[in-house]
Every structure is written in C-alpha cells, then in structure tokens.
Amino acid sequence: xxxxxxxxxxxxxxxxxxxxxxxxxxxxxxxxxxxxxxxxxxxxxxxxxxxxxxxxxxxxxxxxxxxxxxxxxxxxxxxxxxxxxxxxxxxxxxxxxxxxxxxxxxxxxxxxxxxxxxxxxxxxxxxxxxxxxxxxxxxxxxxxxxxxxxxxxxxxxxxxxxxxxxxxxxxxxxxxxxxxxxxxxxxxxxxxxxxxxxxxxxxxxxxxxxxxxxxxxxxxxxxxxxxxxxxxxxxxxxxxxxxxxxxxxxxxxxxxxxxxxxxxxxxxxxxxxxxxxxxxxxxxxxxxxxxxxxxxxxxxxxxxxxxxxxxxxxxxxxxxxxxxxxxxxxxx
Amino acid sequence: xxxxxxxxxxxxxxxxxxxxxxxxxxxxxxxxxxxxxxxxxxxxxxxxxxxxxxxxxxxxxxxxxxxxxxxxxxxxxxxxxxxxxxxxxxxxxxxxxxxxxxxxxxxxxxxxxxxxxxxxxxxxxxxxxxxxxxxxxxxxxxxxxxxxxxxxxxxxxxxxxxxxxxxxxxxxxxxxxxxxxxxxxxxxxxxxxxxxxxxxxxxxxxxxxxxxxxxxxxxxxxxxxxxxxxxxxxxxxxxxxxxxxxxxxxxxxxxxxxxxxxxxxxxxxxxxxxxxxxxxxxxxxxxxxxxxxxxxxxxxxxxxxxxxxxxxxxxxxxxxxxxxxxxxxxxx
Numbered sequence: 332x333x334x335x336x337x338x339x340x341x342x343x344x345x346x347x348x349x350x351x352x353x354x355x356x357x358x359x360x361x362x363x364x365x366x367x368x369x370x371x372x373x374x375x376x377x378x379x380x381x382x383x384x385x386x387x388x389x390x391x392x393x394x395x396x397x398x399x400x401x402x403x404x405x406x407x408x409x410x411x412x413x414x415x416x417x418x419x420x421x422x423x424x425x426x427x428x429x430x431x432x433x434x435x436x437x438x439x440x441x442x443x444x445x446x447x448x449x450x451x452x453x454x455x456x457x458x459x460x461x462x463x464x465x466x467x468x469x470x471x472x473x474x475x476x477x478x479x480x481x482x483x484x485x486x487x488x489x490x491x492x493x494x495x496x497x498x499x500x501x502x503x504x505x506x507x508x509x510x511x512x513x514x515x516x517x518x519x520x521x522x523x524x525x526x527x528x529x530x531x532x533x534x535x536x537x538x539x540x541x542x543x544x545x546x547x548x549x550x551x552x553x554x555x556x557x558x559x560x561x562x563x564x565x566x567x568x569x570x571x572x573x574x575x576x577x578x579x580x581x582x583x584x585x586x587x588x589x590x591x592x593x594x595x596x597x598x599x600x601x602x603x604x605x606x607x608x609x610x611x612x613x614x615x616x617x618x619x620x621x622x623x624x625x626x627x628x629x630x631x632x633x634x635x636x637x638x639x640x641x642x643x644x645x646x647x648x649x650x651x652x653x654x655x656x657x658x659x660x661x662x663x
Numbered sequence: 664x665x666x667x668x669x670x671x672x673x674x675x676x677x678x679x680x681x682x683x684x685x686x687x688x689x690x691x692x693x694x695x696x697x698x699x700x701x702x703x704x705x706x707x708x709x710x711x712x713x714x715x716x717x718x719x720x721x722x723x724x725x726x727x728x729x730x731x732x733x734x735x736x737x738x739x740x741x742x743x744x745x746x747x748x749x750x751x752x753x754x755x756x757x758x759x760x761x762x763x764x765x766x767x768x769x770x771x772x773x774x775x776x777x778x779x780x781x782x783x784x785x786x787x788x789x790x791x792x793x794x795x796x797x798x799x800x801x802x803x804x805x806x807x808x809x810x811x812x813x814x815x816x817x818x819x820x821x822x823x824x825x826x827x828x829x830x831x832x833x834x835x836x837x838x839x840x841x842x843x844x845x846x847x848x849x850x851x852x853x854x855x856x857x858x859x860x861x862x863x864x865x866x867x868x869x870x871x872x873x874x875x876x877x878x879x880x881x882x883x884x885x886x887x888x889x890x891x892x893x894x895x896x897x898x899x900x901x902x903x904x905x906x907x908x909x910x911x912x913x914x915x916x917x918x919x920x921x922x923x924x925x926x927x928x929x930x931x932x933x934x935x936x937x938x939x940x941x942x943x944x945x946x947x948x949x950x951x952x953x954x955x956x957x958x959x960x961x962x963x964x965x966x967x968x969x970x971x972x973x974x975x976x977x978x979x980x981x982x983x984x985x986x987x988x989x990x991x992x993x994x995x
Contacts, residue, residue, distance in 0.1 A: 333761065333764055334760070334764075334768065335793075337765055354783075354785040360785075360788055361787070362788070368787070371703070378752070378787055378805070380803060384758055387795065420710070422711075422712045422803055424712050426714060429665065429666050432664070453692075455692055455710055456693035456694070456698050456710075460714050460719060462716055463796065463797075464795065464797070465796070467758060467794075473805075
C-alpha cells in the first residue's frame with residue numbers, strides 16, 4: 332500500500348497515535364491543536380508544529396517571502412490560541428535551494444519576526460539547510476498556560492452554544508480569486524485573508540483565562556471538518572444554523588456577483604484561522620463583552636446536541652440543508 | 664546574491680542571529696547545541712531542532728527507513744546531551760511523497776520510537792504532509808536541566824583539558840566505504856556508526872550533573888570544526904595532540920590497508936556524535952570513573968590555551984602538524 336491510498340489523516344492516525352504516551356507529564360499528545368505538558372503543579376507547556384511546503388501549501392506566484400514568513404508564524408500562533416495559551420517561543424527548520432536569492436530568506440525572516448513580535452514571541456533558533464527542490468519551512472512553537480485554563484477539543488457538552496470568531500470563507504475565496512487571476516482592488520481584502528491570516532491570540536487567551544470555552548479549535552481545515560474534530564473528541568453531535576454563519580461584506584458581494592452559493596466556502600473552505608469554540612449558553616453576555624472589547628465579531632452558529640458524531644446543518648427556518656461533508660484538504 | 668554564495672553558516676548568522684532576543688527567560692538562543700529557557704528559578708528547558716533531507720543528509724541507497732528514524736532522533740538526543748540535559752519530548756515534521764510505500768513510514772516511526780524509548784523520550788505529535796520531491800524530516804526535541812548544570816559552549820578556560828568520548832572518524836570513514844560499495848563484514852561496524860550513531864546521553868548528563876565540564880559540544884561537523892565553535896564562544900585557543908585522538912581498531916585497520924592518513928577523518932570528518940568537552944585538570948580522576956562506569960572511553964586530547972581562536976595540532980613529540988582547517992560540511 333502506498334501513502335496516497337491511505338490519505339493524510341489515515342497516516343497520522345496510523346503512526347502518530349500508535350506511538351501513544353504513557354508519560355504522566357503529557358496531558359494531551361497528538362490529536363489537539365497543541366500537545367500539553369504539565370510543568371509543576373499548575374503550569375503547562377503547549378507545543379505545536381506546522382509545515383509549509385512549496386507547491387503543496389504555497390506557491391511563490393501567490394505570495395511574497397515576507398507574507399509567507401508572517402503566515403508560517405501565524406498558523407502556529409493560531410494553534411496556541413486555540414488551546415487558550417500564551418505563545419512564547421519558536422524554532423524554525425528551513426530548507427531552501429542554493430539558487431534562491433538571499434533577499435528571499437531576508438524577507439522571510441522579516442515576515443516571521445513581524446508576526447512574532449506582535450505577540451512577544453521569541454525566535455530561539457533553528458536549523459537551515461540547502462534543498463534540491465523548493466522551500467520547506469517547519470516551525471515548532473511553544474506556549475504556556477495555567478493548567479486549569481487550557482481549552483481542549485474534548486470538552487463540548489450537549490446544550491453548549493457553538494461560536495466562531497470573525498467571518499468565514501474569506502481565505503478560501505481569496506485563494507480561488509488569486510488562482511483565477513482576479514487580483515483587483517475589490518478582491519484584495521479577500522486575497523489578503525489567504526496570504527496573511529490574523530491569528531486570534533487575544534480572544535483565545537481570554538476564552539481560556541475566563542474559563543468560558545468548553546472546547547476550542549482553529550479553523551484551518553474548514554468549519555465542518557474542524558467542528559467534526561470537536562464532536563469526535565467530545566463524543567457529542569451538533570446542529571449548525573447555516574444562515575447564522577458570519578460572512579464578510581466583500582465575500583457576499585463576490586458570491587452574489589459569481590452566482591455561487593456563499594455557504595460552500597464558508598462551510599468547507601479552510602485557512603481562515605478563526606477560532607471555533609463551544610460555551611454554555613449562560614456565558615453569552617460575557618462573550619459579547621469580549622467581542623466588543625476586541626472589536627472582533629463572535630457569532631453563535633448552532634448548538635451541541637447529544638448524538639455522538641452527528642452533524643446537521645439547518646437553514647433559518649429549521650429545515651435540514653444537505654451538505655456533502657467535504658473533509659479538509661488531503662495531502663496525498 | 665544567491666544563498667550558495669553566502670554558505671550555510673553565513674546564512675544562519677546573517678538571519679538567525681540578527682533576530683536577537685531580549686527576552687530574559689531565554690538564557691541561550693541561537694549558537695549552542697540547544698536553546699536554553701529559564702523556567703522558574705532553578706529549572707531550564709532545552710530546545711533543539713534538526714532537519715534530515717533526502718539526497719542532502721541521507722539517501723535511501725545508504726540506509727533503511729528504520730535506521731533513518733533512529734538517527735533522526737539520535738542527532739537531537741545528542742544536542743540535548745551536549746548541554747548536559749535530560750531529553751524528554753519530541754515533535755516530528757514529516758514530508759513524504761504519496762508514492763512512498765506505507766511500510767517506509769511504519770519503519771521510520773519504529774526507528775524513532777526505538778531510539779526514543781531507550782531514553783524515555785516521548786513523542787508529542789507532529790505534522791505530516793505530502794511532498795513532491797523526496798523525504799524531509801525535521802525533529803524538535805525538548806529537554807530539561809537544572810539551571811546550574813547546563814553546559815554551554817562558552818565556558819572553556821585556559822588550562823582546561825580537552826576530552827572526547829568514544830573514538831573519532833568512524834562515521835565519516837563508514838560513509839566513504841558505503842559510497843565505494845565496500846559494505847562487507849569488516850566494514851560493517853564503521854558503516855553502522857554512520858547509519859546508526861549512538862547519542863552520548865548518559866555521559867552528557869553526568870558531566871552536567873557533577874559540574875565537571877566547563878564547555879561541551881557534540882561532534883557533528885568534525886572535531887576541528889566543533890572545537891572551533893567552543894574556542895570562538897569561550898574566547899580561548901587550543902592545542903590538540905594529534906596522536907592522542909582515540910581511533911577504533913577497525914578504523915585504524917582500514918586506514919592502514921588503504922594507505923591513508925588516519926587523522927584526516929578523525930580531525931575533519933563529521934557525524935560521530937561523540938561529545939567534545941573541556942574540564943579543569945583536577946577533575947581527571949572523576950572523568951576516569953565516569954568512563955569506567957559507562958564502559959565508554961573518554962580521552963584527553965589537548966588543552967585550552969589563552970590565545971583566542973588559535974587552534975594548533977601537535978604530534979606526540981610536540982611538533983606542529985599542518986592541518987588544512989577544513990570546515991564542516993556546507994549545504995550550499
């Protein structure tokens with residue numbers, strides 16, 4: 332059997348999970364946004380790693396080295412944010428062809444530093460090597476959190492409301508527009524969301540610190556796919572209200588113009604790096620205050636139900652909407 | 664300017680170092696075997712990362728997926744060992760072509776786990792992705808150490824003795840033999856040293872815990888190159904006694920047979936992953952006891968002198984031996 336027959340998630344499950352861990356200091360290993368290590372009685376380390384590979388995750392045609400650097404740090408910040416943690420340190424593994432202009436690496440680091448500095452995250456070092464084919468960039472980020480404030484994927488409970496930050500589908504639509512050469516002034520904002528996602532560190536930290544969220548994940552594989560991870564690990568189901576999904580003005584305008592279903596990208600498109608979380612209904616007012624203080628929309632889009640693994644989408648009239656539960660992007 | 668004109672070390676210095684770090688919790692960043700982070704008043708985290716790239720660092724012709732997995736963990740263990748630390752956790756970034764047999768990844772993980780389990784090191788998780796060209800493997804390892812016991816590269820003092828563990832040159836000669844197709848029963852032990860290095864975790868930990876070593880590094884770039892890092896960071900010089908350099912029986916036999924200078928590989932060859940350290944002369948007896956208890960040779964091969972950056976090699980009669988100070992392997 333070849334890897335492409337197995338698929339990425341199959342591969343990860345097959346090998347990483349079987350590794351298991353019987354070390355008592357590891358509170359969460361594979362299968363959350365970041366691994367969680369107990370440090371002393373009250374503190375935790377959060378560890379996450381992400382690869383960005385040329386012509387798989389990005390192409391130099393559609394981004395700049397500066398934005399690539401920013402994004403590589405942002406996607407890791409987003410993982411720490413999704414655990415309610417404080418991002419602190421990162422290391423970089425970088426493989427680049429010798430034929431690449433020095434300026435490329437300069438700009439890449441400038442991008443990394445610019446995103447890292449925004450959140451006080453420190454570059455510890457890394458390994459750099461020549462490659463024969465393209466750029467490969469892997470970042471490992473370390474965060475900290477109080478043990479009682481870490482937010483996992485497995486805490487969602489029936490009756491909890493499901494929330495998302497920001498607006499959805501922008502990054503996926505932005506990429507589509509880029510690929511079609513529609514890089515004009517009207518589409519620039521959507522394209523920016525693909526090239527330069529804004530990690531939701533502040534809101535993740537507040538939802539953890541105030542013990543509001545019962546479960547949390549960042550939307551990197553698409554709303555449905557990522558919600559499914561929460562359902563699976565929390566052993567619950569969900570009912571989503573399609574019409575409640577927050578969409579940006581530009582996003583709606585482009586969908587209307589193209590005559591395409593605005594909920595397609597919003598449900599299945601990835602890389603928005605917004606936070607998806609669940610919280611008991613009585614926290615609604617506190618969530619509203621957080622949204623106001625951060626000037627970031629946080630929208631309830633459904634609720635957690637008992638039926639494990641069940642995911643249904645209804646329209647504003649409560650009628651079921653068929654959605655081909657498109658899974659996240661598979662790398663093989 | 665292209666990267667190949669700059670060279671690897673130039674690249675690392677140019678970008679990583681300029682990143683600097685003004686975070687007070689970072690006791691050492693780029694420029695040692697691992698970064699050191701202060702945790703509370705007495706404890707430290709050690710963080711290191713290493714890339715293994717197909718056709719740059721390894722070729723499938725010269726190793727097996729199992730041995731590659733072992734080595735990928737071993738080189739990171741070696742970095743933690745060279746700081747006097749306890750290796751604890753690791754994460755893996757793996758890119759593999761979809762056409763690769765599943766068995767390859769199975770064996771790779773089996774190799775990683777086998778080396779990690781030997782030292783109680785736990786796999787936290789990682790990221791896995793398809794690649795278009797070859798296998799790329801990057802591991803980030805986290806260790807712990809008491810703050811007062813971390814051994815840096817910058818502590819060597821004039822008068823300190825210079826020691827190495829094990830015997831040198833084996834891995835470099837093993838690779839040469841492999842490349843020449845000389846994979847016979849007599850050369851197998853040397854080839855093994857290239858394919859499956861043994862990280863010196865126990866001795867590194869003891870040298871740190873007993874506060875014996877004043878500086879330490881692992882020999883991955885060759886004795887001269889790695890000693891030079893210590894000299895540079897400690898602002899001292901060194902006099903090495905060439906004839907004191909420990910060589911294995913097989914190694915000497917092959918050099919004799921080929922009529923080649925046995926000290927060439929031993930001085931400049933890399934990837935032995937032995938530890939090179941300095942210690943005050945009065946610790947000699949304690950070092951001897953550690954060597955006996957671990958059944959691992961630890962050999963004095965010279966001494967630290969005042970003259971900063973100066974590195975001279977003498978024979979057993981004290982006569983200067985000219986050595987083209989070959990630098991470590993450059994990736995561009």
